[in-house]
Amino acid sequence: MERFSIIVGDITQSDAEAIVNAANTSLLGGSGVDGAIHRAAGPALLSECRGLGGCETGKAKLTHGYNLRARYVLHTPGPVWQGGGLGEPALLASCYRSCLTLAAEHGIRSVDFPSISTGIYGYPLPLAATVALKAIMDFLAEHDLPERVRMVCHTEAAAEVYRQTWNLWYAGDRDDRMR
Incomplete structure (x- = not known):
């Protein structure tokens, strides 16, 4: 799909109009992607986040x-993996949809996502990739904005999981496959 791609990179260096922070519910910074974004953005981000009053898992807020x-x-807090029987897939899908909806409402043309909940929250990467890609692709099929969405993976191994998952579900034929 021309509007969606999977890349390897550092999301804090992204040139997208908006990046997604795999936040915790306090929105006050943490480890992994959350800590990296807060460090790169500087103290003004923390100051703005303090005024937001946190965020529920599966929802999103804009700064x-x-x-x-x-x-x-x-910013979107993803679910902590607890085996999959406590609504984790629905909450994870809601993270992606909430971010894309907020982006569209604000006229944001490009969004870069990290792999939400697959770090310290322990969501198995192959399962998370399936949920993430379905939420993103379903949203893009029904909305004009954002015009470009990228999954920014921190490692080539993670990108390969996302590519294989995309190819399994969305590649019409061999020529459509992501490499």
């Missing part, structure tokens, strides 16, 4: 990007 190349940050 400015401050020292980031991205103009905005979409």
Whole structure:
């Protein structure tokens, strides 16, 4: 799909109009992607986040990007993996949909996502990739904005899981496969 791609990179260096922060519910920074985004954006991001009153798992809130190349940050707390029987897939899908909806409402044309909940929250990467890609592709099929969405994976191994999952579900034929 022309509007969606999978890349390897550092999301804090993204040139997208908005990047997604795999946040915790306090929105006050943490480890992994969350800590990296807060460090790169600078103290003004933390100050703005303090005024937001946190965020529920599966929802999203928008802030400015401050020292980031991205103009905005979409913060979304993902679910902690507890075996999959406590609504984790629905909550994870809601993270992606909430971010994309918020982006569309604000006229944001490009969004870069990390792999939400697959770090310290322990969501198995192959399962998370299936949920993430279905939520993203379903949204893009029904909305004009954002015009470009990328999954920004921290490692080539993670990107390969996302590519294989995309190819399994969305590649019409061999020529459509992501490599």
